[in-house]
Amino acid sequence: MSDAIATTSAGASSGRLRADVAVIGAGPAGIAAAVRAADAGASVVVLDEGMRPGGQIWHHRTRAGLPRLARDWLDALDRSAATVVCGASVVDIEPGFRLAAEVRGAPLTVDAGTVILATGARERFLPFPGWTLPGVVGVGGAQALLKSGASFAGKRIVIAGSGPLLLPVAASLARAGARIAIVAEQAPAAAVRRFGAGLWRTPGKIAQAARYRAAFRATRYAWGTWATRAAGDDAVREVTLTDGRHTWVEPCDVLCTGYGLVPSTELARLAGCAIDRGRVVVDARQRTSIPGIYCAGEPTGIAGVEASLIEGEIAGLAAVGRARKAIERLDAARRRQRRFADRLDAAFAPRAELRSLAAADTIICRCEDVTAGRLRPEWSQRQAKLYTRAGMGPCQGRICGAALEHLFGWDAGTVRAPAVATRLATLIAEPTPDDAGDCPTQNRTKGAS
Amino acid sequence: MDGRIEIRVNGKVVRVPADVSLAAALLDAGTAAFRASIHGAPRGPLCGMGVCHECRVTINGVPHRRSCLEPVVAGMEVVTGE
Amino acid sequence: MSAARHPDVLVIGAGIVGAACAYEFAREGLDVAVLDAGFAGGGTTAAGMGHLVVMDDSEAQFALTAYSRRLWEERAEDLPAECEFDRCGTLWVAEDDAQMEAVRAKHDAYVAHGIAAEVLDGRAVAECEPELRAPLAGGLRVPGDRVLYPPAAARHFLERARECGAEVRERCRVSQIRDGGVLLEEGGRLDAGAVVNAAGAEAARLVPALPIVPRKGHLVITDRYPGFCRHQLVELGYLKSAHVMSAESVAFNVQPRATGQLLIGSSRELVGWDASLNRDIVRQMLRRAIAFLPRLGTLSGLRTWNGFRPATPDKLPIIGRWDETEGLWIAAGHEGLGITTALGTARILADLLLGRTPEIDAAPFAPARFAAQAAS
Numbered sequence: 001m002s003d004a005i006a007t008t009s010a011g012a013s014s015g016r017l018r019a020d021v022a023v024i025g026a027g028p029a030g031i032a033a034a035v036r037a038a039d040a041g042a043s044v045v046v047l048d049e050g051m052r053p054g055g056q057i058w059h060h061r062t063r064a065g066l067p068r069l070a071r072d073w074l075d076a077l078d079r080s081a082a083t084v085v086c087g088a089s090v091v092d093i094e095p096g097f098r099l100a101a102e103v104r105g106a107p108l109t110v111d112a113g114t115v116i117l118a119t120g121a122r123e124r125f126l127p128f129p130g131w132t133l134p135g136v137v138g139v140g141g142a143q144a145l146l147k148s149g150a151s152f153a154g155k156r157i158v159i160a161g162s163g164p165l166l167l168p169v170a171a172s173l174a175r176a177g178a179r180i181a182i183v184a185e186q187a188p189a190a191a192v193r194r195f196g197a198g199l200w201r202t203p204g205k206i207a208q209a210a211r212y213r214a215a216f217r218a219t220r221y222a223w224g225t226w227a228t229r230a231a232g233d234d235a236v237r238e239v240t241l242t243d244g245r246h247t248w249v250e251p252c253d254v255l256c257t258g259y260g261l262v263p264s265t266e267l268a269r270l271a272g273c274a275i276d277r278g279r280v281v282v283d284a285r286q287r288t289s290i291p292g293i294y295c296a297g298e299p300t301g302i303a304g305v306e307a308s309l310i311e312g313e314i315a316g317l318a319a320v321g322r323a324r325k326a327i328e329r330l331d332a333a334r335r336r337q338r339r340f341a342d343r344l345d346a347a348f349a350p351r352a353e354l355r356s357l358a359a360a361d362t363i364i365c366r367c368e369d370v371t372a373g374r375l376r377p378e379w380s381q382r383q384a385k386l387y388t389r390a391g392m393g394p395c396q397g398r399i400c401g402a403a404l405e406h407l408f409g410w411d412a413g414t415v416r417a418p419a420v421a422t423r424l425a426t427l428i429a430e431p432t433p434d435d436a437g438d439c440p441t442q443n444r445t446k447g448a449s
Numbered sequence: 450m451d452g453r454i455e456i457r458v459n460g461k462v463v464r465v466p467a468d469v470s471l472a473a474a475l476l477d478a479g480t481a482a483f484r485a486s487i488h489g490a491p492r493g494p495l496c497g498m499g500v501c502h503e504c505r506v507t508i509n510g511v512p513h514r515r516s517c518l519e520p521v522v523a524g525m526e527v528v529t530g531e
Numbered sequence: 532m533s534a535a536r537h538p539d540v541l542v543i544g545a546g547i548v549g550a551a552c553a554y555e556f557a558r559e560g561l562d563v564a565v566l567d568a569g570f571a572g573g574g575t576t577a578a579g580m581g582h583l584v585v586m587d588d589s590e591a592q593f594a595l596t597a598y599s600r601r602l603w604e605e606r607a608e609d610l611p612a613e614c615e616f617d618r619c620g621t622l623w624v625a626e627d628d629a630q631m632e633a634v635r636a637k638h639d640a641y642v643a644h645g646i647a648a649e650v651l652d653g654r655a656v657a658e659c660e661p662e663l664r665a666p667l668a669g670g671l672r673v674p675g676d677r678v679l680y681p682p683a684a685a686r687h688f689l690e691r692a693r694e695c696g697a698e699v700r701e702r703c704r705v706s707q708i709r710d711g712g713v714l715l716e717e718g719g720r721l722d723a724g725a726v727v728n729a730a731g732a733e734a735a736r737l738v739p740a741l742p743i744v745p746r747k748g749h750l751v752i753t754d755r756y757p758g759f760c761r762h763q764l765v766e767l768g769y770l771k772s773a774h775v776m777s778a779e780s781v782a783f784n785v786q787p788r789a790t791g792q793l794l795i796g797s798s799r800e801l802v803g804w805d806a807s808l809n810r811d812i813v814r815q816m817l818r819r820a821i822a823f824l825p826r827l828g829t830l831s832g833l834r835t836w837n838g839f840r841p842a843t844p845d846k847l848p849i850i851g852r853w854d855e856t857e858g859l860w861i862a863a864g865h866e867g868l869g870i871t872t873a874l875g876t877a878r879i880l881a882d883l884l885l886g887r888t889p890e891i892d893a894a895p896f897a898p899a900r901f902a903a904q905a906a907s
Binding site: 049050053056063087103105122123132133134135136137138139141143144145148149150151228235264265363366367368369393394395398399421 | 457465466469470472474476477481482483486487488490491492493495496497498499500501502503505508511513517520522
């Protein structure tokens with residue numbers, strides 16, 4: 001039996017909440033931050049776009065299928081006094097802080113003294129001919145669709161991308177009845193082996209890797225292999241793979257493609273936080289360059305669940321002024337996870353050939369159908385936007401931005417409200433004076449479970 | 450009960466699993482083209498998490514809704530392929 | 532650009548005005564060079580609504596906008612698809628009987644100047660724009676007004692100028708204007724027969740005596756909703772907002788783009804060069820727009836941005852020779868009409884440069900009107 005969707009008690013009309021701490025994102029980092037801050041006595045509001053807390057890696061319909069670690073943290077969140085608002089897209093952060101969000105089409109304003117950004121990460125997609133066909137989904141995308149109830153049973157699936165997501169996703173799909181034709185990792189075998197050899201420093205990850213591989217031992221797994229083209233009429237039917245020497249075609253119903261994760265930093269940039277090489281800059285207390293704003297988890301650098309939990313705990317405690325002991329307890333583990341993250345980046349760095357996969361007529365900006373041939377390398381992100389509309393669609397340049405950064409080295413542009421496409425009514429919403437409420441404890445609708 | 454509910458997709462009644470995202474329900478119903486690109490090409494979900502906006506459909510008369518973030522609800526009126 | 536080059540005309544600024552000027556001079560067979568501190572069309576031009584509109588707030592403005600709109604129409608077939616040139620026309624909306632009086636007076640003035648215009652009553656307005664709140668008192672339809680996408684137009688004019696032999700140099704900032712040329716920030720000097728200051732809102736940085744100040748405006752654009760409205764919709768009160776130099780004002784001004792997106796303006800503030808998002812004024816602007824288009828609030832907004840209009844004390848642009856410096860000409864200070872009047876400005880300046888009499892009276896735009904003040 002599934003858990004009901006958590007909702008705000010503020011109702012459907014323009015709502016307002018007030019809290020000591022607002023946590024944006026209810027993945028592992030946000031959950032850990034919210035639990036620690038709430039248990040320390042702060043009033044906490046958590047805002048997440050999804051239907052339930054858990055973010056991407058702990059995305060679920062029923063908790064029974066989640067690992068023990070996830071269930072424990074979700075239970076702790078339930079038990080805590082934090083208010084969790086799901087289906088909430090945060091579109092603006094004004095100084096002071098006032099968050100503007102849209103919840104199921106209705107405006108919600110949250111006034112908070114402190115903000116913790118736990119906005120996670122998203123997949124990096126590198127364009128190649130045919131990548132816009134229906135049936136071409138992300139690696140994490142397939143995982144997300146599977147977890148939200150899509151069936152892949154009986155489907156023939158090619159997974160061609162990069163990074164540690166490939167194996168667990170292949171395992172999940174196989175368990176769900178899909179036929180995995182091949183898993184193609186673009187990184188060369190030597191790089192992946194070096195990475196594997198270094199796993200002894202993070203023993204938990206060796207066990208993980210072994211489990212995943214065991215799940216589909218019979219599946220072909222190829223290193224140094226990548227997809228160059230997807231083809232089909234109204235949906236993908238086959239994909240062309242190459243290892244640089246041999247090229248062949250694999251029929252498929254679904255092609256999973258994705259080249260690692262990139263931090264989601266839009267709200268941090270909107271709020272003026274310092275960013276370095278695509279990561280939100282934080283200190284030992286997870287403080288950003290803006291006083292009162294903290295950041296934890298993937299936006300500070302892709303490092304996985306364990307790092308997100310550690311950083312979330314520290315941020316939650318730092319937000320209530322109790323970080324010192326947490327840092328003493330957790331700092332070594334945090335640094336170890338960061339080193340793991342750096343080794344990960346190095347091992348799975350996209351190979352040079354991926355930069356030249358896009359043909360002149362390959363779509364780069366999917367929202368606005370801007371093809372590679374219309375873009376000039378000497379431009380900037382902003383110039384491309386003004387001249388071709390690339391990045392001017394509803395995804396606000398999130399998908400094509402990573403591709404353009406990879407292809408041309410362009411920095412992402414500035415971010416202004418709204419951080420997510422939102423109804424204009426949300427932008428003008430001002431809370432009516434009489435419905436402002438301090439965020440009360442235990443103020444959350446829980447469904448039957 | 451087989452755990453399925455009824456929604457309408459492009460005017461046609463379809464039975465889909467309950468308690469899944471609308472995107473998952475539409476995939477179950479055989480939808481390949483959730484929306485049409487500017488030049489009319491079919492598009493479907495890519496990221497699965499609300500970032501790419503390729504899974505957009507019209508729900509109960511409101512266009513541009515990300516179906517991967519919406520729980521499917523019995524009686525929903527969905528229009529795809531726009 | 533080689534150091535030995537000595538163009539006939541050096542244009543500072545590759546926005547819509549500079550680009551139009553460059554093309555006009557190049558077409559006349561002059562050797563032209565254009566410099567821009569950033570990239571072409573990336574300044575105020577990128578924050579313009581692209582509304583090609585006849586404005587009747589003064590005789591001079593009427594003449595310049597009508598002349599220029601005619602030139603745009605002549606140029607229309609040459610504009611590539613990216614310019615999104617659209618003949619949607621303008622609908623000025625009146626909220627009450629007093630404004631309907633103003634509509635009738637406006638109609639008579641337009642018609643007297645040969646500009647087609649049609650008075651609509653409340654029902655006719657509701658019929659041609661069903662999304663407008665009803666009942667409105669009525670409106671004035673100006674079918675000859677147009678809209679386009681300004682950065683693409685600027686780019687197009689520069690491309691045409693290049694085809695005539697002009698040279699365009701981006702990411703090249705001018706640090707000073709001297710007699711007979713300019714000094715570059717990166718070092719070096721460029722001499723030219725004539726220099727045109729078309730640096731828009733920054734024109735006074737190079738010629739401090741120019742009374743041009745930045746007047747900030749915000750814009751919001753929605754997702755695609757084809758058919759939501761058909762004309763550029765402007766409230767009559769827009770004129771007051773534009774032409775009274777109060778600290779802050781908003782006016783209802785919404786444009787349907789070729790993409791089906793709605794471009795929403797307009798706001799005006801005097802806050803120097805502060806380019807940050809002013810949420811309060813955006814809210815005011817959106818509320819004003821929603822007051823006229825009730826369903827606008829349900830539409831999805833994708834983006835906000837802002838830019839700086841170059842504003843002059845008498846609301847008229849500055850077009851002509853700047854006598855204080857040899858060989859210097861000015862084409863700047865167009866406030867919210869830079870896109871509309873770019874072609875008229877370019878033609879007038881070319882006429883003046885080449886010793887011809889411009890087709891309309893250029894005296895109201897003469898730089899000398901401010902030089903006299905500067906000298907006194």
